[in-house]
Each structure stands twice: as structure tokens, then as C-alpha cells.
Amino acid sequence: MAGFAGLWDYTTQVEDGRGHYSFWRKTPSQTTTSGIWFDMSMSPGNPGPQYYAASPLVAQQMKRSTDGGIFHGPNITPDTKYLKRFLVMSAAATGLPMPFILADYLLYYPFIDTGTNDQQDMDNSLTLPRYTDGNGVQMMAVSVAAGSGTSPTFTVSYTNSLGVSGRTSQPQVLNTATANGSIVTSGTGAAASAGCFIGLQDGDTGVRSVESVTFTSGTDVGLFALVLVKPLITSSLLEQTAPCEVECLPHQAQLPRIYDDAFLSLITLPRGSLSGVAFHGEIETIYN
């Protein structure tokens, strides 16, 4: 039986070594903006960066085997893998305290142009490689080429987790952050700004695919990738002297599942520029 029958079963698998431990490091080169969410998957380190580079508007799956991400152990099907522990620490106080979300990056649509009011239709020849129904899957818009700060507004037409197409996101306004990896809809105090994830239509709980993006008001000169992710855990790195450790079961009463070939990375909310700041961490998974 996949999963764990109880605490005794969980601890038995730990003692039997049915898990994986690895270390990771990310040192952003980008000058991030305080209060603007940032996608650390585009930052140098180990794992190396990825750049959402592929044919414009054509859906691309993200997998650890082909694209990188934090290493969480080999594929273990028919067993099921879970996140046991995750640790983050920083070598500097810059940018802290910093909330973060560990997410499984599933699929992206490259090079969405902020310079046109034409409807930009996506190619969905490829679909979600994991969480295939889209339940709990969120959208984030990640800058890959900086805009000039005109703050246009766009909406996303998508298919929700029930398979209903033609759903329309909340209108989102672009921020003025210029660093690649900035989540362009993120803002601290602007109307129609959002957090790291694009607001969905009332009642929706996830995104299965994106049909189109349309700038409804204004244009700019930048490009962004629309990335579909499944958030796993949330916590905060408070200060340089105190690593943030999440032992998922006792700390969050949850054991997030890690699918085979999951691409794991961090989305962060820095309090300043993370340029040159080294983040180190550990990941420990368990399976049964």
C-alpha cells in the first residue's frame, strides 16, 4: 500500500532508509525588488538555472530529468514519495526575512509578449505531466525580458481543474520590477496586483491548461513565461543566524507528495536585493 498506515509505518520506512537526502544551493545574480515575488529557478547554483527558453507560446513540460530542479531522489514508482524535511539558510541577512514556497513546476508557456493587445493563443500539444487534472495547480507570470514600467493589464483564458474551458482570470497589472525571474503580477499595494499566483475565476481551484493571454489595457516591451506550478510547502527564512527547517509531518501536519521526475524549486518574497546572496539547504524525502 502506498503511503503510510500510521506513525509506526512512517518511522519504519525512515529507519529502513527508504528515502533520499540531498543538499542544494542557489545564489541569485538578479537584483530583486523588496516585496516582489521572485522565481529562484532562474538563479545560478546547484541545481543550475533554467530560463524558460523554448518556442514562443508552445507548452513545455518541466521535469527534473530534462530541466533540473532540486534533486529529490530517483523515480520510485510503484512506491509513493513524500517530502519529509526541507531546510533553507542564508549566508547573509540581505533580503531577509523572506517567506518562500517550495513548488513542483509542471509546465510553462514561453515568451508571452507584453507589447501587443492581440490575443496570444497557446499551443497545448503537451499537457501537465503531473497533477494532470489541474487541481491545486496555480499560474505565475515570470519575467524573462524586462518591461519599461508602463503597467499594462492582462487576463488569462484557461481550462480549470474540472475541464471547463474559457475560464477568465482576475485582471492582473504588471509591476515595474526589471530583474529576470521577477513575478510580474506581484505587488504590495497596487490595485489589480496579485501575489505570486494569478487570481482565478470565482469558484476555480486549479488550472489544467492555458488557452490564451490578452493584454486588455496598455502594452509594454517585455516578455514573460506563464508557469503552472503546484505549491507544496510554505515557510519563512527569518534571519541569517537561524535556518528555517520544516519537518513536514509535525510542523505542518502534511506530507506533500513528490511525484516521479518532479521539478522542485523555490518562489521567494525577498525584502531587498538577493544579488550575490547564497542560499543553501537540504531536502529529505521518504517513500513507501
Added chain:
Amino acid sequence: MPGFSSWDDFIQESTANGKNYRQDWNKNFLPTTPAVAGEWFCLARGGGNPGADALFNTGTNLTFNQVIDTTSNASSIPHGGNVAPDYKYLCNASAFSAAATTMPAVLMLVDMIGYTRVTSTTTTTAQSITNTLTTISNFTADASSDICTHSAYALLPYTKVRLTTTTTLPGGLATATDYYVIKVTDTTCQLATSYANAVAGTAINITDAGTGTHSIQTLYPRYTNGKGVKAFMWANNATPLGAGTPNLSFPSYTNETYTAARATPAVLPVGKTAAANGLILYSGTAAAGKYGPFMPFQSGDSGYGSIEQVQISSTYTSGEFSIGYCKPLITLPLTTLGVASEREFMSQIPGGLPRIYDGAALYWLIYNGAATPTNSAFFGHLDFAWG
């Protein structure tokens, strides 16, 4: 047996059986007017994910409306849908913000079970609220056991109900009559003629099954017996209320034991002049008559079974507000900019796993310890599990 019998059961349900759900949320402070330190706001009409509601300034004046998560334009925070016969719980929650001048703050998660829109804000006499009951489930009756079988998993003990039928109710029961639930299981109950009889377990003798289709009706869709149900008044849309500082009260309400003719006690809450979008009208810290976030009860009461009257002692000159009926679930203190407030409910608070009923409509209320600017963004997540 629903719920979790042990840590082992919880682990098995949430891992092996996959009965878990995570919801990330982002709610922006209201777009119209900054907060004043010490005020409470309802974030239902703030932008974000979910977006702003378009519900609470709709409907007929002075008429109670139920709210469930699928109510059109409710824009409540999703929690994974219905899970009956299982019980769903909130296991873990976080919240944080990087927006300047938002700390300290307290976020309170509530399940909004209904609301009453009040547009007659220039009327200063006590105004009656229409409390129409809604069918919560059909039922069948067994004359040998006096047991009614239904599918209303949220029907709680001692709830006051009424019955309808397409033909003839079971013998011993009548329409247009108040009955009180004696809960047997999640899907079976007996009925009593009074609250006291329900508490005593004195059931009505049902003599036959009746004919046709029978229905049970309640006022609330969840927390049906009113225990722990609070109420607050808030400015429900972008147009502020007019000039005025009236006393706000419920001159007549029924409490959680269905004792009628209860009333908001002195010192009555005082509404803020030109109350802005989302403001809980009487919240604040600077004067008598300032409360937050809930309307005070008459001494000894702990819930609203129903509210019969609302009164504004002096005119607000214009605008409208709503009365929200809710069950508070959790609070998250936000102390420092950029620092997540996290709570894990399995072990941090003994016995503290808040139950999330099917249909729960989840919203955040916020206490502003600072002058929170408009559109300030708050983020977080909620983890749920069921079994």
C-alpha cells in the same frame, strides 16, 4: 467513524488515501480607503486570489441569505469541495505580507454562513429581518423507531427546524411548526417539540411514514443550531456609508438555546461616519462603543440562533452595509513584515483541529495594528485533510 481516531489514522488518510488539499491564497486590502490602526475589516471585497466578492451587496433589504462556497459571486477561499461522510479539518495555515505599514495585524478566518443586506440606513426605528428557512435535506420517517433519515451531514443537535412535504407529513408531525433535532447519527435524528425536550432526548412519537417527499428546513446551512455563530456589520462595497455615528444594535435576537427576545446590551456599538469599503462599522479603539470584530451578546449568550431585528439609532444618510453571520475558525498574528505566521493545528493547540463543513465559505477578517494602505497584499496558504 469519520474524523481521525489517532495520528496513525490521520497519516494514513492524508497520505495513503490522498485525502488532503492545499489552497494558496492572496487577498489585498480594500482598494478604497486605508485602514486606521485599531480597525477591523472584512477582506471579502479585496482583490487577489480568490478575487473580490460581488455577493454581499446584493439581495433584498433585510432578508437573510445563506452562503455556501458555490454561491455565485461568493469568491470564498476554496477548501477542496464536499467530503461527506468524511469530516474535513484545517491542519495548517500561514499568512504573511511584504507591504509596508501593514504590521502588526491579526487575520481571522471565518466561515460565513449567511448575510443580511441593509439598505435602509436612514431608518432609525427597529427593522425586522426576514428569516426564511431553506431545505437542508429530504427525509424519510420510521414509525417503529421515530427516526428520521436524511442526508444533511451538517445538521447539528438541538437545531430548530421546520418540515415541508409534497403530500402528507408522517403522523405526529405538522407543517408550520417548530421542531428541535435529537441527533442520532450524522444522517439520522429524532424530533422534539421543544429545545428542552431535545436536550432531554424526549422524542415525538411518529405514527406512520406519511406520503410524498418530506423536507427538513433550517435557517443556517452549517452550524445549524447557532452555537458559536457570531455576527458583524460591515460596509459591503466601494461606496462608503454616509455621514453619521449611529448606535448599532440587534434589539431582538434569538440565542443559541433558542431563547427569544434577547438584545444587544448597553453600551451599544457606535458606527463610524462615512465607513469605508470593508470596514466593520463599530470597530476601533478610541472611544466607548468601539468593539471588534463581533457584535456583543446579551450576557450569558454565545451564539445567534437567528436575528429578528436590527436598528440604526440615527441616520447614516446614505449607503448600505451587511450583517455577516459567521463561525470564527482560527487567528493568525502577523508581527513582522516578511515573516510568515504559521499554525499547525494537529499538535500546536490540543484538540484544536478546526472542522471545515461541506459548503464552508471561508473569508478573512483583518485587525489592522497599523494604517494599512489600500491594496496591500497579504498571502498565505491553508492545508486541509479529511477522513
